[in-house]
Amino acid sequence: MSIQDIPAARHVKGACGLAPETEELKFNPDLNHTQAAVFGKGKLWPNGSDISYSFFGGTANQQAAVRSVAIEWTYYANINLTQADDHDAYAMVRIGFNANGSWSAVGNGAERIKKGDLTMNLGWIDDSPIVSADNRGTILHEWGHALGMMHEHQSPARGGTLTLKTDTVYAYYRATQGWSNDMVKSQIIDVYNLNNVSNFSKLDTTSIMMYFMEPYLNVENIDVPVNTKLSDMDKAYMLINYPRTRPHPKAKDWTLERALGVAGVPAGEIKAYLGLGDEGIRKKFEDWNIFQRQKELGKASIDA
Numbered sequence: 001m002s003i004q005d006i007p008a009a010r011h012v013k014g015a016c017g018l019a020p021e022t023e024e025l026k027f028n029p030d031l032n033h034t035q036a037a038v039f040g041k042g043k044l045w046p047n048g049s050d051i052s053y054s055f056f057g058g059t060a061n062q063q064a065a066v067r068s069v070a071i072e073w074t075y076y077a078n079i080n081l082t083q084a085d086d087h088d089a090y091a092m093v094r095i096g097f098n099a100n101g102s103w104s105a106v107g108n109g110a111e112r113i114k115k116g117d118l119t120m121n122l123g124w125i126d127d128s129p130i131v132s133a134d135n136r137g138t139i140l141h142e143w144g145h146a147l148g149m150m151h152e153h154q155s156p157a158r159g160g161t162l163t164l165k166t167d168t169v170y171a172y173y174r175a176t177q178g179w180s181n182d183m184v185k186s187q188i189i190d191v192y193n194l195n196n197v198s199n200f201s202k203l204d205t206t207s208i209m210m211y212f213m214e215p216y217l218n219v220e221n222i223d224v225p226v227n228t229k230l231s232d233m234d235k236a237y238m239l240i241n242y243p244r245t246r247p248h249p250k251a252k253d254w255t256l257e258r259a260l261g262v263a264g265v266p267a268g269e270i271k272a273y274l275g276l277g278d279e280g281i282r283k284k285f286e287d288w289n290i291f292q293r294q295k296e297l298g299k300a301s302i303d304a
């Protein structure tokens, strides 16, 4: 869906209205940011995929920033990223740098976008050899979408942890982003339906997929800063959803066992995952995860 992702937006000068492109994309369900780590149902690429990407514009600095930052996901996810020639209409991820916001298709939803059209836009990346923390955050966030992650702040696990003050939220995004109430509802207020997510963690306000939030926008007065780094939960979920049998040399301590532990799988159950194969691991984790979260959500509503 669409998407002016807010974190970087506040660094954009002037109004941050929706650009025509974003409007076009708004009603395309494949672009819907619908899923803390929260993964979209059926949105994962096959494990071990070699994902090609192509730049449609961008300066040498901007392109270098994307190359150097996006690769960080591959230390956890068992995927490769390969740069194709510029303007390659058949690259799996097609990246523009139009100055009208940042957004991305979710996972393999990119395959249903017309060849040659963008699947990701990075409108806020500076033309600088130095990659700022905010720029890193934006690139990691949009690539999180490209690998199947959805928005943390719309996680079904939000209930009971973070309660939005809806009237204030509508007014805030209208004033800061120029968003309509429908846009605020679909991008911020609504939580994903359990049917649309394959697995998700407890609400992780440190996730790269979480929008920053001023404390007065929620009842609990939680201040969510602009996250510019991958959280441990982001890493763990990415590793489990794209299972690695061996850790990446750049992240030697991130084994599948550790990732499962970080995600909350009880120590006694972890062994049963090992040797299951890619789909077996994904399936077993998804089953455990949904069962676990539903149990917690059920308990939260009973407590409330």
Ligand SMILES: [Zn+2]
Residues within 6 Å of the ligand: 003, 005, 033, 141, 145, 151
């Ligand atoms: Zn987003």
